[in-house]
Each structure stands twice: as C-alpha cells, then as structure tokens.
Amino acid sequence: MEIPYEKFNKKMHANLVVAKGARPKIPDSLKPSSMKDFLNSCWSQHLNKRPTAKGVSKFLQGEVEKGMGGVQIMLNNTARKSTFVNARALREVAKEAREVDGV
DSSP states (O other): OOOTTTOHHHHHHHHIIIIIIOOOOOOTTTTSHHHHHHHHTTTOOSSGGOOHHHHHHHHHHHHHHHHHTTTTOOOOOOOOOOOOHHHHHHHHHHHHHHHHTOO
C-alpha cells in the first residue's frame, strides 16, 4: 500500500489537500462499505461534518463487534491528561515524604 502524498512538500500538500480538498483514493475492495463512508466523513472539507471522537469510537466499536459475531465489547475511553512535573516540585514532594517518615 502506498503512502498518500509521500513525495509532496509542504507547499504542494497545502495546495492540493488543504486548498483543493484532495483525499487519498479508497480502494473499491475495502470491506465493509460502511468503512468507506466512515473514512470519507472523517475527511470532509467541512469540519462540522466530521465525526466527533466519541462518534469515531462508537463506529469502530460497532465494527469490531460485528467482526466478532456480535459479541459486545467495552472500550476504555477514559480521558488522558498530560502532566508536567518539574524537578523542583519533585524534590519538594520527596523532602516532605522524608519528613513525614522521620528520615
């Protein structure tokens, strides 16, 4: 399978994909056909017509369940938060822990 727009530089990509709405060709052999519709909706030029993250998750969960013969699955959709810990804060927490332990 070829990588879409592999030989494009940023200017070519911006002109063709962003400005003119070009999208990779989806093979006719892609099954199920609902996957084609799904991919096309994800690539809509109109952002408000694209599925939400929740919609993507729900669609993919349904496809997996169909592929498993109707067995229901539960996806872990917990939100992840980025955390940043700086060295000073880490040292302060370690110092407080040592003081509590009497070290």
